[in-house]
Amino acid sequence: MEWQVAAHGRLQAHVQGEVCEPGTQSYEAARAIWNAMIDRHPALIVRCRTTEDVVECVHFAREFDHLLGIRGGGHNIAGNALCDGGLVIDLSQMRTVQVDPEHRRAVVEGGATLGDLDAATQAHGLAVPLGINSTTGVAGLTLGGGFGWLSRKYGMTVDNLKAAEVVTAAGEVLQVDTEHHPDLFWALRGGGGNFGIVTRFTFGLHPVGPEVLSGLMVFPAAEAVSVLRRYRRFAGQAPEELAVWAVLRLAPPLPFLPASVHGKPVIVLAICYAGDPREGYRLIEPLRGFGTLLGEHVGVQPYTAWQQAFDPLLTPGARNYWKSHNFEVLEDALFEELADALDQLPSTECELFVGALGGAAGQPESTATAYPHRDARFVMNVHGRWREAADDARCIRWARQVFRNTAPFASGGAYVNFIPADESDAVERAYRVNYARLARVKRRYDPDNLFRVNQNIRPAAA
Numbered sequence: 001m002e003w004q005v006a007a008h009g010r011l012q013a014h015v016q017g018e019v020c021e022p023g024t025q026s027y028e029a030a031r032a033i034w035n036a037m038i039d040r041h042p043a044l045i046v047r048c049r050t051t052e053d054v055v056e057c058v059h060f061a062r063e064f065d066h067l068l069g070i071r072g073g074g075h076n077i078a079g080n081a082l083c084d085g086g087l088v089i090d091l092s093q094m095r096t097v098q099v100d101p102e103h104r105r106a107v108v109e110g111g112a113t114l115g116d117l118d119a120a121t122q123a124h125g126l127a128v129p130l131g132i133n134s135t136t137g138v139a140g141l142t143l144g145g146g147f148g149w150l151s152r153k154y155g156m157t158v159d160n161l162k163a164a165e166v167v168t169a170a171g172e173v174l175q176v177d178t179e180h181h182p183d184l185f186w187a188l189r190g191g192g193g194n195f196g197i198v199t200r201f202t203f204g205l206h207p208v209g210p211e212v213l214s215g216l217m218v219f220p221a222a223e224a225v226s227v228l229r230r231y232r233r234f235a236g237q238a239p240e241e242l243a244v245w246a247v248l249r250l251a252p253p254l255p256f257l258p259a260s261v262h263g264k265p266v267i268v269l270a271i272c273y274a275g276d277p278r279e280g281y282r283l284i285e286p287l288r289g290f291g292t293l294l295g296e297h298v299g300v301q302p303y304t305a306w307q308q309a310f311d312p313l314l315t316p317g318a319r320n321y322w323k324s325h326n327f328e329v330l331e332d333a334l335f336e337e338l339a340d341a342l343d344q345l346p347s348t349e350c351e352l353f354v355g356a357l358g359g360a361a362g363q364p365e366s367t368a369t370a371y372p373h374r375d376a377r378f379v380m381n382v383h384g385r386w387r388e389a390a391d392d393a394r395c396i397r398w399a400r401q402v403f404r405n406t407a408p409f410a411s412g413g414a415y416v417n418f419i420p421a422d423e424s425d426a427v428e429r430a431y432r433v434n435y436a437r438l439a440r441v442k443r444r445y446d447p448d449n450l451f452r453v454n455q456n457i458r459p460a461a462a
């Protein structure tokens with residue numbers, strides 16, 4: 001406790017941001033993250049305002065040998081934004097986005113959310129491929145790879161990263177890109193928070209919207225297997241502009257669904273077409289014939305609205321546990337497993353989704369960036385979600401069982417951004433062919449493993 005008081009005073013004297021200590025409202029706000037299963041108590045949380053603040057915190061953590069957590073958007077399922085004891089650098093006050101429409105570039109501070117970035121870029125009809133929930137942090141999503149509705153057309157988020165400003169474990173501020181510290185720049189594009197604290201990301205932008213054809217079509221659970229079979233054939237031929245994901249869950253009380261369907265198990269096709277809507281309407285027409293259409297809500301809407309469409313189902317504060325697989329092909333037996341899992345949902349909020357990748361996301365070589373899963377044509381996430389701690393065991397058991405049952409059909413590997421807290425042995429699976437090179441870059445930039453509150457890549461032996 002004594003060190004905490006001394007540390008608080010010293011840090012506060014050197015940073016512009018607020019140093020939050022236990023027992024204060026700002027501390028409680030800063031330690032609340034998306035997944036309510038995570039309940040960690042850092043010794044101090046510094047809400048940094050500038051890159052210099054971040055440098056100061058790094059020097060401080062090193063000097064006193066404190067565990068160091070980095071909080072971007074706080075959405076990591078494993079809770080890696082926070083540590084127990086030690087110091088947390090909270091970037092949530094650093095959310096500025098500057099767009100240069102002429103050169104199609106955006107410079108984004110390390111605590112910005114997807115919503116911040118989309119709002120700024122869409123003011124110019126531009127976008128970076130990001131994820132599907134607007135409150136997610138740009139930092140964590142990008143550093144792990146990042147995919148969403150635009151990835152088939154414009155690649156993973158990391159494929160659009162042009163440069164970064166990084167505070168290293170030594171407290172240096174480096175500007176990195178393909179010509180400056182290329183090894184570090186390579187490692188950042190998928191290697192998570194292992195290599196430094198990114199205070200600024202520079203992204204290349206693409207023309208998108210600002211309105212896109214998007215929405216949902218809903219079919220009964222009894223037809224899940226046949227809908228998925230048709231979906232497989234359709235997805236195999238879809239152009240890169242078109243992303244269709246399958247979601248299996250209980251129907252939310254959406255106004256376009258009859259009341260009799262609310263709360264019933266359904267399979268939903270979520271659709272986004274990032275091209276001329278007239279062509280999009282033509283392309284998605286066959287989806288309506290995939291089964292008994294219980295309802296649909298598809299139309300031309302602002303891209304920013306579609307990027308927030310799932311936010312109400314993904315609010316912070318619930319208990320969450322995830323398991324995920326990548327697939328190169330979708331096998332019939334997998335569909336049977338998914339239908340069974342839908343039959344056995346252990347809570348009203350649990351769901352499974354199958355997201356479509358491929359296209360531009362699959363173009364680079366596996367070794368081109370630290371993110372290696374270029375063979376993944378589909379990503380499945382088993383999303384366990386519930387409210388009460390008493391349901392933890394039941395819901396986690398369901399997610400693990402679905403994961404085990406579907407493993408024989410998966411292509412191997414793990415998406416680092418979907419790894420839960422109890423699966424730290426998945427790190428080598430997450431990096432596959434790139435692990436050894438990442439460990440060497442780690443040795444160069446963080447030999448003492450200062451940045452270890454993450455899916456940790458250990459420095460290679462000298």
Ligand SMILES: Cc1cc2nc3c(=O)[nH]c(=O)nc-3n(C[C@H](O)[C@H](O)[C@H](O)COP(=O)(O)OP(=O)(O)OC[C@H]3O[C@@H](n4cnc5c(N)ncnc54)[C@H](O)[C@@H]3O)c2cc1C
Pocket residue numbers: 034069070071072073074075076077079080081091110111130131132133135136137138139140141142143144145146147148192193194196197198199314417418453454455
């Ligand atoms: C509701 C929801 C929807 C999602 N949808 C998608 C999706 O569509 N596509 C997708 O690809 N992923 C998705 N994800 C996963 C998401 O990419 C990860 O949860 C990611 O870790 C979130 O980043 P964050 O900054 O919010 O998290 P945080 O918990 O703040 O950080 C995650 C990790 O990154 C480190 N970190 C954070 N900021 C920095 C920084 N500036 N510099 C260095 N290291 C840093 C942290 O220490 C931690 O290890 C989703 C997650 C949620 C909860």
